[in-house]
């Protein structure tokens with residue numbers, strides 16, 4: 001059970017592992033494997049990395065391996081890519097999704113702790129830096145694993161106000177269930193501005209830091225689809241909190257979320273969200 005009184009890094013990580021083991025199949029099917037909305041970033045990130053045939057690459061928090069797959073195709077059979085993630089379920093899917101190719105491997109490792117004897121030409125990390133309680137440790141770890149002239153590429157979601165898909169629901173939920181997110185847990189949009197992201201990476205010692213921002217469009221359908229799918233795809237510990245609400249409170253919450261979506265709803269009732277994504281590149 002998560003300790004509600006104070007933030008505990010180990011408990012937070014364990015909770016995340018549990019959540020990702022549970023949601024990885026749904027995440028892969030609904031999001032990562034479809035190049036829509038925010039996941040248009042997968043190709044953009046790999047493009048920005050300017051990878052070459054024969055490169056060696058590390059994909060940190062590889063999840064179900066969608067970035068890894070694009071990298072593998074780019075570097076060819078003379079290259080090599082390793083994906084690391086703390087979720088064994090995600091890795092299982094990543095292996096299946098990438099088939100058994102000889103130019104890749106997936107390893108169950110923590111971004112703050114991995115340690116390789118060889119150095120990589122490039123390191124990528126998509127939609128995960130904000131999950132690491134000690135992002136500096138993870139970034140320094142990446143730096144130590146890069147060749148002298150190596151580069152990194154990091155994608156993050158923008159600040160919550162620029163990603164209404166998340167905030168339209170979460171802002172309302174937090175009013176009704178203040179401990180919905182473990183108190184003291186690091187904010188998931190804490191690197192969601194150009195300056196916060198580039199400062200974090202500069203502090204870890206990287207140079208030539210450059211952040212590009214994209215605004216993708218994402219339509220979750222009509223409000224009913226948006227709400228229904230949120231409840232369907234949300235991780236179990238969060239679903240339990242939502243289910244514990246009294247019926248009337250739950251209806252009030254639903255109405256609050258609906259109000260939040262109005263500004264993004266077109267005349268035909270379809271919601272169309274802007275979705276800001278930042279992609280950073282930097283040199284060792």
Ligand SMILES: C[S@@+](CC[C@H](N)C(=O)[O-])C[C@H]1O[C@@H](n2cnc3c(N)ncnc32)[C@H](O)[C@@H]1O
Pocket residue numbers: 013016017020032060061062063064065066067084085086087090109110111112125126127128131132
């Ligand atoms: C939103 S997913 C992103 C996965 C993948 N990079 C993609 O773009 O689809 C976040 C991933 O971070 C992983 N993760 C969270 N904390 C981690 C940590 N400390 N070390 C390694 N992986 C971690 C989760 O297991 C999950 O697979």
